[in-house]
Amino acid sequence: MKRRSFVQASLALGSASALGSMVGCANTGNIPSKARVVVIGGGYGGATTAKYVRMLSNYQIDVVLIEPQSAFVSCPISNLVIGGSKTMADITTPYDKLSGKHGVQMVRDYVTGVDAAQKTVTLASGPRIRYDKLVMSPGIDLMFNSIEGLKEANTSGQILQAWKAGPETANLRKQLEAMPDGGVFAISIPEAPYRCPPGPYERASQVAHYFKQHKPKSKVLILDANQDVTSKGPLFKKFWADNYKGILEYVPQHKVVAVDAKTSTLKFDVQNDVKANVLNVLPTMRAGSIAVESNLANVNARWCGVHYQTFESTQAKDIHVIGDSIMIAPLMPKSGHMANSHGKVTAAAIVVQLSDMPVNPEPFLSNTCYSFVNDKLVVHVASVHQYDAKDKTYKTVPGSGGVSTAPNELEGVYAWNWAQNIWADTLL
Amino acid sequence: MAKQSKTFLRLAGVLSLMAGVVSSAYAQQSADTLNQRATAAMCANCHGTEGRTVEGSAIPALVGMPKDYMLLQMKAFKDGSRPATVMHQIAKGLTDAQVNTIANYYANTKR
Numbered sequence: 001m002k003r004r005s006f007v008q009a010s011l012a013l014g015s016a017s018a019l020g021s022m023v024g025c026a027n028t029g030n031i032p033s034k035a036r037v038v039v040i041g042g043g044y045g046g047a048t049t050a051k052y053v054r055m056l057s058n059y060q061i062d063v064v065l066i067e068p069q070s071a072f073v074s075c076p077i078s079n080l081v082i083g084g085s086k087t088m089a090d091i092t093t094p095y096d097k098l099s100g101k102h103g104v105q106m107v108r109d110y111v112t113g114v115d116a117a118q119k120t121v122t123l124a125s126g127p128r129i130r131y132d133k134l135v136m137s138p139g140i141d142l143m144f145n146s147i148e149g150l151k152e153a154n155t156s157g158q159i160l161q162a163w164k165a166g167p168e169t170a171n172l173r174k175q176l177e178a179m180p181d182g183g184v185f186a187i188s189i190p191e192a193p194y195r196c197p198p199g200p201y202e203r204a205s206q207v208a209h210y211f212k213q214h215k216p217k218s219k220v221l222i223l224d225a226n227q228d229v230t231s232k233g234p235l236f237k238k239f240w241a242d243n244y245k246g247i248l249e250y251v252p253q254h255k256v257v258a259v260d261a262k263t264s265t266l267k268f269d270v271q272n273d274v275k276a277n278v279l280n281v282l283p284t285m286r287a288g289s290i291a292v293e294s295n296l297a298n299v300n301a302r303w304c305g306v307h308y309q310t311f312e313s314t315q316a317k318d319i320h321v322i323g324d325s326i327m328i329a330p331l332m333p334k335s336g337h338m339a340n341s342h343g344k345v346t347a348a349a350i351v352v353q354l355s356d357m358p359v360n361p362e363p364f365l366s367n368t369c370y371s372f373v374n375d376k377l378v379v380h381v382a383s384v385h386q387y388d389a390k391d392k393t394y395k396t397v398p399g400s401g402g403v404s405t406a407p408n409e410l411e412g413v414y415a416w417n418w419a420q421n422i423w424a425d426t427l428l
Numbered sequence: 429m430a431k432q433s434k435t436f437l438r439l440a441g442v443l444s445l446m447a448g449v450v451s452s453a454y455a456q457q458s459a460d461t462l463n464q465r466a467t468a469a470m471c472a473n474c475h476g477t478e479g480r481t482v483e484g485s486a487i488p489a490l491v492g493m494p495k496d497y498m499l500l501q502m503k504a505f506k507d508g509s510r511p512a513t514v515m516h517q518i519a520k521g522l523t524d525a526q527v528n529t530i531a532n533y534y535a536n537t538k539r
Contacts, residue, residue, distance in 0.1 A: 055477075056466060340473050341473065344466055344470060345466065348463055357458060359459075362523075363467075364470065364522070368474060383521070386521065399520050400521030401517050408513075411514075417485045421482055424477065425472045425473055425476060428477075
């Protein structure tokens with residue numbers, strides 16, 4: 001009770017925030033003793049939550065962010081690195097402002113275990129951290145074992161995913177640069193839901209653009225396990241027909257079941273094998289492994305059910321799950337923008353709950369997702385998701401949202417500005 | 429740092445006594461303020477934290493924007509009289525109360 005009263009009193013005296021807020025940034029191993037909110041994962045969801053819990057509590061609630069990477073590497077825009085018009089530096093942002101400016105205590109480590117009863121997390125390096133509220137934002141786990149031979153081929157670096165932006169993003173670019181003109185790049189797409197619905201089609205477009213400029217005899221092959229293009233379908237298909245005819249081929253209903261790295265071959269459940277010079281195989285996805293191992297993935301053993309008003313797990317009290325790991329509400333995409341939105345609703349819910357105040361009865365979420373079809377032209381999809389208290393889920397508002405009328409350069413400018421602004425909103 | 433924390437906790441104890449006599453009306457008021465700030469933050473994904481965009485952004489900053497102006501623009505996005513790439517689609521998803529909250533927040537936030 002004392003703790004809750006304290007947080008409430010702190011909020012009343014916003015000007016007093018300087019008293020205890022900027023406790024400084026802990027280095028790895030310096031585990032704070034009075035952590036209140038612990039966040040697992042420094043992506044769009046987790047970093048946003050960490051920053052906004054600090055801001056919305058007027059810097060009165062301690063936040064520990066546990067993230068193994070030294071810097072944030074954005075998945076959005078990473079397809080432009082593969083296409084060659086952006087660099088890894090363009091999509092990388094350091095974490096230092098979260099600690100230096102916002103007082104988030106950064107711990108560079110993995111979480112190996114969560115004890116929901118004791119309310120502690122255990123780090124790979126050994127120590128335990130107590131929490132009052134835990135936020136899980138571990139992103140996705142790529143289920144390599146769902147495709148025979150893929151795990152070994154990925155470990156050896158022969159067949160990349162590059163779906164978690166990072167070293168594989170740069171390496172896939174290198175594979176494309178090394179490929180002789182006249183070669184084939186094949187990307188395979190798992191059945192939905194997966195992270196970033198339009199992402200594979202944007203990536204294929206980027207590679208086609210690169211081939212058209214630099215390797216005009218080469219081909220892009222999209223092998224999609226789905227019935228049809230899962231996002232912005234008419235826009236992508238028209239652009240492909242108008243601009244990448246003879247370069248890009250789209251094939252639906254092709255589900256990869258095995259790979260042979262030696263012969264660079266994809267095997268399907270029904271159709272004949274396909275060989276390509278560069279393979280980019282995206283396996284089935286599920287909630288990030290720490291969420292699965294913590295028994296939070298209670299929907300089909302893949303996704304984490306949450307109470308949408310607060311994003312608290314339906315499985316464990318005081319654990320909130322956000323971002324790509326959750327079982328989505330209808331028409332809710334697994335996107336970075338959406339994870340950032342989850343993070344804000346969750347941060348607000350956590351601050352009021354820790355202060356014994358009422359939760360916002362009408363939260364809403366927005367999503368805007370831009371796809372580059374070449375180095376300049378962009379198409380978007382946007383949506384607004386209002387919380388429906390009666391049905392306890394988010395619903396898109398009839399008449400709202402939509403897509404671009406056609407690829408256009410103005411949205412290319414906005415897309416790059418969107419990226420810079422959301423990186424700042426998440427991390428700076 | 430440890431010393432500072434102890435002082436802080438002692439102060440927190442005093443504050444918690446003070447909070448005990450504050451009525452729940454205060455809690456409601458604070459929750460409203462906080463939730464309004466969180467509602468406005470839903471714009472920040474594109475328009476920057478507290479409406480401050482990065483330097484050189486073509487997406488406009490919202491911080492300090494006069495309330496009447498923002499209400500008019502949101503209405504124009506909604507009814508289609510102001511053409512847009514994305515905002516007409518977003519505006520149609522927001523309730524009048526949410527638009528009012530957002531316009532209030534940014535008008536009252538200093539540049």
